[in-house]
Amino acid sequence: MKGWLPIALVAAAALAVPAVTRDGYVMQLLNIAILNAIVVMGLNFATGWTGQINFGQAAFYGLGAYATAIATKSGLPWIVTPVLSVVIVLAASLVLGLPTLRLRTYYLAMTTIGFGEIVRLVIVHWEPVTGGTSGLRAIPGITVLGFGPQGQIQHYYLLLTALALATLVAARIRQSALGRAMIATKDSEIAAEQSGVDTARTKLLAFMIGAVYAGLAGCLYASSIRFISPDSFSGVQAVLLMTMLIVGGMGSIAGCIVGAVGLTLLPEVLRFLGQWYLVLYGLGVIVVIVVLPGGLASMAGTFSIRREGAK
């Protein structure tokens, strides 16, 4: 049962955060960090495990958020929005993935960049529905049968629960035939095929599961932050999500959380540097990639291997 202790400690620390600070700005930032962690965990399926470069994750995030915002603002009950978001991102990822995933990695990278740009342009130009560059505000909050979280702290606990569920599902997939097939596909596509793995299907599934993570996170983003704009789901955001995955540790579930939370909070911590914060931010990312090619999560791994060696 080793391995449970660190998880329990991190969970306890996360649950205790509102006891330390009740500052609305900090809580809002943490909520966004949690949502980013879910999206990065989704990106990890296709990119970290299956080895397919996906720059469309921010667009799926945006599709979920805009679908939710538009649906609830037009009077639909909140409860339908997670379903709606999932249906939309499933359809989009299927249409995008089916023709491109048969090809090699770069094609998916190119197609997803194009897809992200299409989604952004539609959001920016379809002003009557999407609000254009100024976005949508006063989005109805989360309510199920009249109950819903009130205030930042209740939202924080709700999102934390969502992250815990996302982590559980990711961990179960990793421990299953599907997760092993994903990693085998990345390590050697031909050896995976000859071991009976349908690699085309595995790549498509990884891509679609990741899109569902992003779509659901988008749904929660719109109805808990209550304001969305195209900037939150742009190509820059897609690159940022990829950076979170790389810095945290490709293929590591814990790494996704560390990378997403770290890189969401870091710019705020460095804000006192003014314009210089970007320089330090960039340098920090480079240092992590050079010193720890396996990401921050690989630190824990190196220590445990050293301990084994010392026995």
Add this chain to the structure above:
Amino acid sequence: MVSARGVTRRFGGLVALDGVDLDVPEGIVQAIIGPNGSGKTTLLNALSGASHADAGSIRIDGHEIFRLKPHRIARFGLARTFQNIRIFGDLSVLENVKVASACRVPTSFFGIVSSTARQKHSEADIEARARRALDMVGLGGRADHRSTQLPYAQQRLLEIARALASDPKVMLLDEPAAGMNMTESMTLLDTIAKLKRAASRSCWLNTTFAS
């Protein structure tokens, strides 16, 4: 068990395989030998679907597998190893083998996500098959090691275990003894003899002439 007729493979103007006919009966060990560049690996790739033949007919137990995707051919009961080792470096030794044994055990996405009793049962079955295959090649004690930590000769054995775990009717081993010393090669031969006896399985070895 495997019967091929008129298997032809061309690379541009070069005809690497020219109308190869062959039959591999059940329960034998057969070796194909030839100098470098004689087309042994090309033939193996054509049979396993890694690089399809241009023409011909290949049947396993009467099922036509010509131009099928490799994973379908694997499920028909043809497994192979690679001349240049291709283990899954990010997976443990046991997980490497579980990738292949999973192709004989049904799993569902719903089962995985909700961790049903049936899913746990399937996972136990996958693991049992994988452990049997590892024991067969003598790697049972290294199940939890990282696959890349294994020495070279054992990585070859791991590939054999992985091929074995998909419960094949015929195994194609491409240069299984490459890079092994005499002792290791002898152990390998014993292992191959054991595989054959275990399940009236055919083994087919690609081996280069020692010149």
